[in-house]
Amino acid sequence: MTKNTNEQSLLRFITAGSVDDGKSTLIGRLLFDSKGIFADQLDAMSRSKHKRTVGDTVDLSLLTDGLEAEREQGITIDVAYRYFATPKRKFIIADTPGHEQYTRNMVTGASTADAVIILVDVSKVKLREDGGVDLLIQTKRHSTIAHLLQIEHVIVAVNKMDLVDYNQDIYNRIVKAYGEFAETLGLKDITPIPLSALTGDNVVEKSEKLGWYQGPTLIELLESLSVYEESHNAPFRFPVQLVARHNGHEANDFRGYMGRIEAGKVSVGDKLVVQPSGQAATVKDIVTLEGSHQSAVVGQSITLLLDEYLDISRGDLLASAAQPATQLKQLKADVCWMSDEPLDVRRKYWIKHGTRQTSAKVKAIESLLDINTQQRHSAEGLKLNDIATIELAVQQPLAADAYSDIRATGAFILIDEVTHQTVAAGMIRL
Known part of the structure; x- marks a missing residue:
């Protein structure tokens, strides 16, 4: 152990x-x-x-x-x-x-x-x-x-x-x-x-x-x-936080994609896919405050430069072309309800997954977990501290992994559209 x-x-x-x-x-x-x-x-x-x-x-x-x-x-x-x-x-x-x-x-x-x-x-x-x-x-x-x-x-x-x-x-x-x-x-x-x-x-x-x-x-x-850290051996996952540009009027225009590697590793020359658009990309350079590097691993904050000129923005995911994330518009998840206001299945919520935020709606509460007996029961709603399995529909597709495979891309939060308070933390089950 x-x-x-x-x-x-x-x-x-x-x-x-x-x-x-x-x-x-x-x-x-x-x-x-x-x-x-x-x-x-x-x-x-x-x-x-x-x-x-x-x-x-x-x-x-x-x-x-x-x-x-x-x-x-x-x-x-x-x-x-x-x-x-x-x-x-x-x-x-x-x-x-x-x-x-x-x-x-x-x-x-x-x-x-x-x-x-x-x-x-x-x-x-x-x-x-x-x-x-x-x-x-x-x-x-x-x-x-x-x-x-x-x-x-x-x-x-x-x-x-x-x-x-x-x-x-x-x-x-x-x-x-x-x-x-x-x-x-x-x-x-x-x-x-x-x-x-x-x-x-x-x-x-x-x-x-x-x-x-x-x-x-x-x-x-x-x-x-x-x-x-199991995510060292996981497929490459890089949620884009910011698109960095400078000297856009010069011939040697700089366009870098900034963020933190949430899983796997990346090297110059690696083939990537932009999700959810599906565009193919090739790593041209990896830049940190110390300069250029040939490779980088999970946990590092880096700027990625690509060979191609692509339409990439905050909320997109750069992933291994050989092992991309699963794109979901419907998903099943375990959630812990964190709000004093109970879940209202008639309402929409914001879902924050990595750097992407989109609208989401709870389609069904599959089961509610009884902490004491570990038995699962049907439920009409969720209240503070309830733990349940739910089905969600999202407006824009999420490039996600099962939480059991990669924690960073398998987790999300739900946000109240009106109060902007976090109402639930969730773990995606594929």
């Missing part, structure tokens, strides 16, 4: 769980014990009027609860991003809210994550007389979202072990229950770990109180996770 990677590789991960499971405290502990915070930050926290711990203990959750409303209520509302590094790796953390009404925030944080830490509070799970465990609905909800968004690694952090005297039997029962639920979802790469974010047990330092656990600490686990 894990393998050594480039020592300075970047890992993006999120924390998810129910309210008061200790997500912000865990991140604060990671930052504090790995020397990822400064003395002035510690001093500011110790003087905060919203301290929530007893005695002289520093309230580490204040490191991520940046909004005044968050500090007053003792909960996380918005997605808080933090950066830190160890000698082995760099990290970007997204601390996401635990309340059900902020599920959309969790979707936002998870959309670019390589790994998710799902916290399970041992003091909240229900231990049944038959030896089983009833997991919280938010644990199931966040695990479902992690599966839908295809996050590669899932770490199950069984938190607050100090409240149950570091009982191994309770930990084993929780791990077994989660494993059974994960199997119904299809989650594969799961690593459990017992810890206490408040006391620091097994976060950065090994805990003698958890001597029965022989695995790595949380930071050791995060440092060892492989981050293999």
Whole structure:
């Protein structure tokens, strides 16, 4: 499941769980014990009027609860991003809210994550007389979202072990229950770990109180996770963001197509296709701030020059001629509804896919997912945080891939035409 990677590789991960499971405290502990915070930050926290711990203990959750409303209520509302590094790796953390009404925030944080830490509070799970465990609905909800968004690694952090005297039997029962639920979802790469974010047990330092656990600490686990970007081997995908021109009055007119490579690689001489128009193109030059290059790979922002003079504009996709994207005017997708206003199937919405934006209409709600049972049911509409499979019709064709193949060209958002608010995040299923 894990393998050594480039020592300075970047890992993006999120924390998810129910309210008061200790997500912000865990991140604060990671930052504090790995020397990822400064003395002035510690001093500011110790003087905060919203301290929530007893005695002289520093309230580490204040490191991520940046909004005044968050500090007053003792909960996380918005997605808080933090950066830190160890000698082995760099990290970007997204601390996401635990309340059900902020599920959309969790979707936002998870959309670019390589790994998710799902916290399970041992003091909240229900231990049944038959030896089983009833997991919280938010644990199931966040695990479902992690599966839908295809996050590669899932770490199950069984938190607050100090409240149950570091009982191994309770930990084993929780791990077994989660494993059974994960199997119904299809989650594969799961690593459990017992810890206490408040006391620091097994976060950065090994805990003698958890001597029965022989695995790595949380930071050791995060440092060892492989981050293999499958889109390196995927067909070339380049959504055009901007057409760059200068000195148009001169004979050596410059016309370049600017954007970010979302999948695959490109080299001078490669044969491409412009989608949706279908025009053929050949790569003449690849330009960055450092000058011309013979090739470029996924993640790089570049300017492409072509041998041909073509009608290409923002919203078009330059793709591998041998493996172009699928052009869709009707599509099926899994969506998370993110608006307080319910879905109105009579209305049109804007769909934003890559750099292309066009009008879209929900033709049908195929099924609504019950997070608790994983069963699907029919539905007449969608409300905030509902997860469903829908059928969409779009006004202009989209050059897209299945989300399971290429995340960047398989994802989209729906936007309210009147308020311009994002109402849904979707994943295309071909």
